Amino acid sequence: MSKLPVNFYSRDAVDVAQTLLGKIFVHSSGKTFYSGIITEVEAYNQEDEASHSYKGVSERNKVMFYEGGHLYVYFIYGAYNCMNVVTSTSGVGEAVLIRGIEPITGIKQMLRNRGINAGRIMSALSNLTNGPGKVCEAFAISKKHNGLSLTEDIVYICSSSLFDRKFSIGSSARIGITKGTHLQWRFFIKGNSFVSKYK
């Protein structure tokens, strides 16, 4: 298990998106060590009408233009946070939206963060982290994490030979957008229990 170096992120968002599948996302805050396998992502770049970076730098999206390997967190629909991994080099607005993570550690706290009663455990688990807003809520990621570097020890991503490339990747149009729908830039691990409804 080793933390991904900056040069992993300094490639095209579409490449990084596919190679992020099967990697382990970690948020270590206070007493809870949250971790899980990334199972579903979407790529966004500057030539893409659906991307926040399409119209250039703004106060909201400036982190997308940082050097690859930063975390871009934005607030949407008046209620939810979504987290993205910034890719490419400084001055280029690209990022990968994390849509799904299969939890490994911190699950009890994730259930609490999401306000889910674990009474019906299978239903609770399958709704815990299957969407970008849910992932952020479960992993306690909010706007205060916006702009953090993934090379530090609060939030970071690891590779593990246990999960690397031992699955096949599916792709489709991205979810919840009205422009750029011709691009097949949503990628997911096929057959994963949490995303199987998209097979």
Add this chain to the structure above:
DNA sequence: GACGGGATTTGCT
């Protein structure tokens, strides 16, 4: 299950 609508903040026109 499959739908449809409401919640509610932020940024850009």
Add this chain to the structure above:
DNA sequence: GCAAATCCCGTCC
């Protein structure tokens, strides 16, 4: 003023 990279809960099969 409105659209948005969403989610949840109610209703009706």
